[in-house]
Amino acid sequence: MPLIRLGDTGEVAAALPHLLGFRPTESVVLVALRGTGGSRVGLTVRADLPRPADAAALARALAAKLATDDPAAVLLAVVSEAPDRPWTPVPHDAAGPGPDADLPHRDLVHEVVLALDAHDVPVREALLVRAGRWWDYDCPYPCCAPGAGTPLPGGASPLAAAAVAGGAVLAADRDALAARIAPPAGGAGAAAMAEACLRAGREHATRLRAAGRSVLAGECHAAVADAVAACRPGPATAATRLPDARVARVLWALTLTEVRDRALATALGEDAAAAEVLWTECTRRAPVPLDCVPATLLAVSAWLRGDGATANVALDRALAADPGATLPRLLAEGLAACLPPAELRVLISDSLTSGQDAR
Structure with a gap:
């Protein structure tokens, strides 16, 4: 800054x-x-x-x-x-x-x-x-x-x-800030996204049964990493919109805790800005409850760059999607206690280094 x-x-x-x-x-x-x-x-x-x-x-x-x-x-x-x-x-x-x-x-x-x-x-x-x-x-x-x-x-x-x-x-x-990540209010776009998520969910379940969780997690991480790369700023990505099917695959990939935690690590690296673009797009377009994890990741990205207002509205969205989710609840408590971004960065880094999931 x-x-x-x-x-x-x-x-x-x-x-x-x-x-x-x-x-x-x-x-x-x-x-x-x-x-x-x-x-x-x-x-x-x-x-x-x-x-x-x-x-x-x-x-x-x-x-x-x-x-x-x-x-x-x-x-x-x-x-x-x-x-x-x-x-x-x-x-x-x-x-x-x-x-x-x-x-x-x-x-x-x-x-x-x-x-x-x-x-x-x-x-x-x-x-x-x-x-x-x-x-x-x-x-x-x-x-x-x-x-x-x-x-x-x-x-x-x-x-x-x-x-x-x-x-x-x-x-x-603040309402306008929340509206930036608000879900679409019905219509053909929301219906198409919901259908894409149903198809991706069936494919995810089939692959889990056929290959096992470890193999699926590797494939899911690669899908998320590719989507982050597609959101990097530059002429190749300017004014592009990820297809519904690709967003749906990312949403299901993030339901695996190990994939979510590796995605969390992007907020600490050089692709932090691209990742925040992806989490914003996923949060905006995801149906409930698949919006919980990207909204949580968006909150972390915003918090780490000092944007507490966006972090707050993103955590509100995550907890509305899944009131029992542990990570967004803990993050909301930390944000309410005014945990500085630098301390959050250390906590995330330590949890990822120790191999523990970020819960």
């Missing part, structure tokens, strides 16, 4: 969609600030704005997650189109934006500050982002009065340019 410098508070506020992978709405976002003086952006966590009665519990949960990144400080942002409200100061306020009106969601900000203080993590800035402008909840000057605010920086930011260069596509919201 390139080193991107965000020059001021407005740039950080404008960068929130790129830190999350989608444009947040009605959200509370916490950005860990690490390094000397808190100059480096670390873990970013987000949640929907809670009901007032749930604000304290949510604040404690978010603070516990962010504390796993050992931040020097935190930038807190509330993204909301809620209107201003009558001025109701809370006990910690020495001054406010004015006696007649107040920024919305100040009570939630207060709860988050208290929750982070319990972990000895200071809040460097608490911002409201609304209608293309930003406010500082603690700023006593006219620029942060409820009717004022500072415009978010315009144009393409360095972070946005770096994200595009790295292949990231910003989603409109």
Whole structure:
């Protein structure tokens, strides 16, 4: 990842969609600030704005997650189109934006500050982002009065340019992110894919009986490796779509645990990007429950490159397909606990080196 410098508070506020992978709405976002003086952006966590009665519990949960990144400080942002409200100061306020009106969601900000203080993590800035402008909840000057605010920086930011260069596509919201891997909503395409999977399943079972699991696993691994190669970027693969029959063979191949684990190893190698393309395509087109394993592999690939939002929606898809599956459940627990990508990489590498399956 390139080193991107965000020059001021407005740039950080404008960068929130790129830190999350989608444009947040009605959200509370916490950005860990690490390094000397808190100059480096670390873990970013987000949640929907809670009901007032749930604000304290949510604040404690978010603070516990962010504390796993050992931040020097935190930038807190509330993204909301809620209107201003009558001025109701809370006990910690020495001054406010004015006696007649107040920024919305100040009570939630207060709860988050208290929750982070319990972990000895200071809040460097608490911002409201609304209608293309930003406010500082603690700023006593006219620029942060409820009717004022500072415009978010315009144009393409360095972070946005770096994200595009790295292949990231910003989603409109979390639902749009999930829609990228959503199954087709019926129609001839879905029916054809289902039929291809039935044929491939019969062939898979016949071959298992005839040749045995060890031979079949070798053949299945070769099929997956060939499909990954077909997804490598370049003129030969540009604008191509894997046939249904080939995707179906990959889906059945991944039902073998040993093949799945070897496929998992591709996330650690030079074919990681090509593999993620394949897992995305398989997840999008697979019928339930064959979508569980590719969705799990997609989650690992996204997580290892720092895209926690895509990893979350992929694990949601995997667990919806097979609620009892062990690996996606464990991964979901690790992601909820904010396990860093580097630690996940070590865990995968160690499990593959030891010869144990990744369960």
